[in-house]
Amino acid sequence: MTKQAEEILSRSIGLLAKSGPEEERMVPNGSGAFPSIECLREVISLVKRIIFPDFLNRRRNSCVTRAHYIGVDVDKLYTLLRREIENGLRFDESKEAEDTEAAATPIVLGFIETLPEIKRMLLTDVEAMFNNDPAVENFGEIILCYPVVQAMVHYRVAHALLKLGMPVIPRIITEIAHSDTGIDIHPGAQIGEYFSIDHGTGVVIGETCVIGNHVNLYQGVTLGAKNFSLDSNGRPVNIPRHPIIEDNVTIYSNATVLGRITIGKGSIIGGNVWLTNSVPPGSRILQRKAVNTSFIDGLGI
Numbered sequence: 012m013t014k015q016a017e018e019i020l021s022r023s024i025g026l027l028a029k030s031g032p033e034e035e036r037m038v039p040n041g042s043g044a045f046p047s048i049e050c051l052r053e054v055i056s057l058v059k060r061i062i063f064p065d066f067l068n069r070r071r072n073s074c075v076t077r078a079h080y081i082g083v084d085v086d087k088l089y090t091l092l093r094r095e096i097e098n099g100l101r102f103d104e105s106k107e108a109e110d111t112e113a114a115a116t117p118i119v120l121g122f123i124e125t126l127p128e129i130k131r132m133l134l135t136d137v138e139a140m141f142n143n144d145p146a147v148e149n150f151g152e153i154i155l156c157y158p159v160v161q162a163m164v165h166y167r168v169a170h171a172l173l174k175l176g177m178p179v180i181p182r183i184i185t186e187i188a189h190s191d192t193g194i195d196i197h198p199g200a201q202i203g204e205y206f207s208i209d210h211g212t213g214v215v216i217g218e219t220c221v222i223g224n225h226v227n228l229y230q231g232v233t234l235g236a237k238n239f240s241l242d243s244n245g246r247p248v249n250i251p252r253h254p255i256i257e258d259n260v261t262i263y264s265n266a267t268v269l270g271r272i273t274i275g276k277g278s279i280i281g282g283n284v285w286l287t288n289s290v291p292p293g294s295r296i297l298q299r300k301a302v303n304t305s306f307i308d309g310l311g312i
Contacts, residue, residue: 039102046099046180050091052187057088058168062130066154085123093119096172099180118175125171132204136163139205143227158192159208169198202226203258210264217253219271226256229264229282237270237287257292 012020060067061084068080096118100111137160140153147153154160165188169181181198189195194211196202199218206222208214210230216222220234236252255273256262263282268274275292283298290296 039104044098045101046095046183048183048187050095051180051183054088054092054095055165055168055184055187057084057091058126058129059164060084061088061126062133062164063154066151085126089119089123092122095180096177099178102178103176118172118177121175122168122171129167129171132167133160133163135204136160136206139207139225139227140209143207144209158194158211162188162192162194162196162208162211163206164188166196166198166200166202170200170202173198200253208232213265218249219251220253221255223256223258223260223276225259227261229262229266231265232262233267233269235267235269 061081064077064081068084093115097111097115100114103111103114137150137153140157140159141147141150147157165184169184172184173181185196185198192211194208194214196214196216197218197220200216200220200222202216202220202222203224203226205225207226208228208230213231214228215233215235217235222234234254234256239252240248240250242248251271253271254268255271256268257274257276257278259277260274260280261278262268262274262280263284265282266280266284266286268280268286270287272287272289274280274286275290275294277292278290278294278296280286280290281295281297284296286296
């Protein structure tokens with residue numbers, strides 16, 4: 012390495028090592044370890060093996076043997092998740108750094124208590140996908156192949172942690188699924204049983220969405236906010252701003268549903284529809300007839 016290269020590297024490292032006020036204000040509760048994305052990937056992998064042991068772990072014919080291997084995974088999950096929760100609690104400004112260790116235990120235990128319910132809900136999602144897709148031949152194909160299963164495992168885990176008061180980590184978990192599948196579900200959304208997404212790429216479900224049972228979405232559907240209010244500091248106010256989707260609703264590809272509106276029970280929203288008003292139960296909302304318009308030199312676009 013040349014002397015010039017050494018000087019450039021040394022100077023750059025020195026500048027990067029300095030922590031200015033702009034950086035310091037972004038670090039919650041001082042220094043310390045923060046959640047690890049790779050460790051949270053391992054957490055989700057353990058949850059998948061616990062919930063779908065016959066598909067993602069070697070099948071155990073004996074209930075005793077099956078319980079043993081699930082127990083090993085639950086023990087690993089407890090140890091790993093407890094550490095990550097402790098690190099994540101540094102983002103809770105109401106807690107001092109020394110309080111995070113004590114606060115982590117009831118959260119991880121509360122989460123493990125919810126695993127049977129998370130499993131029950133996920134099995135309804137798998138069944139819904141099976142019933143809504145004629146291209147699938149068996150449940151195993153859905154569990155092993157379909158991105159909606161991956162997205163919903165992440166969402167249901169993240170939603171449970173959020174309800175237990177966990178900051179940051181739920182968002183990390185759902186954003187991992189977003190990166191891997193193209194399905195963006197905020198952990199704060201409320202999603203009922205038998206939920207399915209066909210294909211999935213480009214689906215967006217906002218934080219304050221409320222989705223009932225037996226709802227089916229197709230790729231490219233957006234359940235978003237039409238607008239939001241600002242506080243005195245110019246920051247968005249976190250109020251309900253996303254749609255309410257009642258039971259037995261189907262929304263076809265690339266439909267956009269915006270604002271705190273209600274899509275009534277049993278409705279069908281057609282593809283490419285832009286919807287900003289509530290519709291009653293049993294509605295059929297289709298795209299309007301195309302209008303052909305000529306433009307000169309791009310005028311009017």
